[in-house]
Amino acid sequence: MSEKEEKKKGWKDLPIGGVLLIPGSAHDYSTGGWRKFRPILDEEKCTDCKICWVMCPDSAVKVEDGKMVGFDLEHCKGCGICAVECPDKVKAITMVEEEENK
């Protein structure tokens, strides 16, 4: 049973005290809805140093086969740390207002 199905349960059926019974289920809980600014990656500029991946306070920088491939927008809260930490000579990440980007 996924967390998404659990959300629909009434109070009598939810685990006592809101205990989560499924390990590693934070991934199933979308928290990207808070985001005001969205990170946009310029793949041309990106050098794959992965400093953004290290510094992201969530796990919202996606890396596949050692290559930075973008952002997990289900969990990115738009804090902009990745854009700040991206080296000055690179600056491959810009933060754009969500509203303008829709």
Added chain:
Amino acid sequence: MAVEEKNTRCQVGLTGNSAVAYAMKQINPDVVAAYPITPSTGVMEEFSSYHADGKVDTELITVESEHSAMSACVGAAAAGARVMTATSSQGLALMWEVLYIASGMRLPIVLACVNRALSAPINIHCDHSDSMGARDSGWIQLYSETVQEAYDNMLQAVRIAEHPDVLLPVMICLDGFITSHAIENLCTLSDSEIKEFIGQYKPRHSLLDTDNPVTFGALTLQDNYIEIKRQQSQAMDMAKDVILSVGKDFEDSFGREYGFLESYRMEGADVAIVILSSAAGTTKVAVDELRRSGKNVGLVRPRVFRPFPYKELSEELKGVKAVAVLDRVDSMSSFGGPLFVETRSAMYGLENAPAVIGRVFGLGGRDYRVADAVDVFELLLNIKDTGNVDKVVDYITVRE
């Protein structure tokens, strides 16, 4: 001074603090985390002696503050341990935010609260400002009149807290100095009787159970928070049946009766005082005096304040003409103390509901004498005769 191992039954003279510490020693909890504060210090002082002497198997965590004490209790309880602590006054105030976490996570921690006034001005003596401030923190609260009751409540608290229908922390309250430091004769139980009565704690979940990993206290927003609080509210409601059944089992096993409230000479009573804890003893003397002179007065002493036994209380008081609810705390709402407000609310809607007045008394350890109780009864008898309530809420035992 540790209590002798042998079961001396009903010939033990102990202070309230010693009796609570002895109950903790006999319960032999897995974890105790505490920080000393007057007047509850004696509890931890004696319990740490039991610990140092190897009389308990408890992991004793001596922390640097009460906030840490309750935090350590929460962690240990989430790990599946049977956990206890004790505090008073500012100590309970410093535990505040963690009290809500203990109840919200449904952790059956037992806390002995030795009631003491809150600063400012600083005062170490008895009133109920500390525990009454925590009345909405989701803890069950039992108020003890005597050393015997404090001891018995500690034992029952374990069963109530850990019951699968409840799983809420329980606060046992006893009056600072008046009960905590006064020696009374009491009946203790043997270790084996207590072991059998409280049974073994089987936690629903344990953080140490790595085969079945769980997360406590995860982020719970608009989609689930109210459901989790609704569960918690239900647990407090279910606690009513559990408190009664545990009390019945205690009575069947050991002969002492415990319910929601104690009624004293309420048969045919015209007026009544409602009061908590040790001050009920003083009030009983006044009841006896007035009954001897033909005045029909009585007393109702709630033992359980959370959950609030509103039905039973209104049932008990519905036949009288006037009730005074005496609070050893002021809510500073300009409408009296919490016991008054809730008792008066419980009476609303009754046919021929009695007049209900509130009086704040005894703050910061101010004496509440038999004469003070007699004065309140005389006022109630006057209200009964004239129907005139001059002041709904007021102070007594205060210099004008």
